[in-house]
Every structure is written in C-alpha cells, then in structure tokens.
Amino acid sequence: MNGRFARFALAISEVVGTPRAFLLALALVVVWGVTGPLFHFSDSWQLVINTGTTVVTFLMVFLIQATQNRETRALHLKLDELIRSQRKARNIFTDLEHATDDELAELEAEFRKVRARAEARQAAKSAGNTH
Structure with a gap:
C-alpha cells in the first residue's frame, strides 16, 4: 500500500503543481463568484465554496507532506552517499538528520x-x- 500511495501522492502533486491546475481552480472560483447573484448569495452558495476548499486543502496537506517527506529522504540519502564517497569528509555527517x-x-x-x-x-x- 505504501508504494501505491507514494506513486499516487507524487502523481497528484505533479498535476496540481501546474499552471493549468491553478487556472482550473481560479476558473472554479470565478464561476462560483459569478453564480452568486443567481443564488442570491445564500448561505448554501457560500457553504459550497467553504466546504469544497476545506476538503481539498485538508487532503492536499497530507499529499504534499507525503511527497516532501519522500523527496527529503531521497535527498538525504544522496548527500550521505556523497559524504561517504569523499576520503576527506567526516562520515559523522552521514545520517545527520538523526x-x-x-x-x-x-x-x-x-x-x-x-x-x-x-x-x-x-x-x-x-x-x-x-x-
């Protein structure tokens, strides 16, 4: 399951980190704003954007954190290998994050x-x- 989640999180983070995804989100907000007069700026109309953005934000926090944790771990391993491979480097610097x-x-x-x-x-x- 971890491998599938890691691939899923990476794929989602790559998709939502694009200008196209930003423009889609912006378009949704504009459409929501334009429909305000049609719904008389009702509580339900406001609840749609509040609920939608809250749910998306909540889920994205976990996906972004998972992706950052994986990338950070990979970066540390790369740095550890560079340190280990240098004769004059002190190996105490490997795994320094711990x-x-x-x-x-x-x-x-x-x-x-x-x-x-x-x-x-x-x-x-x-x-x-x-x-």
Missing part, C-alpha cells in the same frame, strides 16, 4: 569558527591589497 540537538549545536559552533577564520583571512587579504 543527531541530537546538542550534537547539531556542537557542529554548528564548529562551522561558525571555521567561517570566522575564513572571514578573518579574507579581511587580512583585502587589507593587504589596499596598500
């Missing part, structure tokens, strides 16, 4: 120091070029 917040904070602090050193070297190099 690290604790403290581990992530330590690595972040380390890279802040690396950036600060790089900025200091760049500033020193720029200061040397101005004289």
Whole structure:
C-alpha cells in the first residue's frame, strides 16, 4: 500500500503543481463568484465554496507532506552517499538528520569558527591589497 500511495501522492502533486491546475481552480472560483447573484448569495452558495476548499486543502496537506517527506529522504540519502564517497569528509555527517540537538549545536559552533577564520583571512587579504 505504501508504494501505491507514494506513486499516487507524487502523481497528484505533479498535476496540481501546474499552471493549468491553478487556472482550473481560479476558473472554479470565478464561476462560483459569478453564480452568486443567481443564488442570491445564500448561505448554501457560500457553504459550497467553504466546504469544497476545506476538503481539498485538508487532503492536499497530507499529499504534499507525503511527497516532501519522500523527496527529503531521497535527498538525504544522496548527500550521505556523497559524504561517504569523499576520503576527506567526516562520515559523522552521514545520517545527520538523526543527531541530537546538542550534537547539531556542537557542529554548528564548529562551522561558525571555521567561517570566522575564513572571514578573518579574507579581511587580512583585502587589507593587504589596499596598500
């Protein structure tokens, strides 16, 4: 069932993410708006758009989340493979999305120091070029 749902979610996300789908949704809203005077802007007329948009939004949230989760997982695996394949890379960076917040904070602090050193070297190099 997971495979079928993943294919379904991907197919739906690709279809609804097109300009054609947007224009169809826009056309439906315009038709609904134009029919307002025919139905005297009744509560039932308003309920049609409210219910329709609520149901579509509710379902789309789950489809979009499923698609994003799958794409994110695939992206992480690709990055893990690139890290693993590089001799100088530290393998601790593979599967980093499962690290604790403290581990992530330590690595972040380390890279802040690396950036600060790089900025200091760049500033020193720029200061040397101005004289």
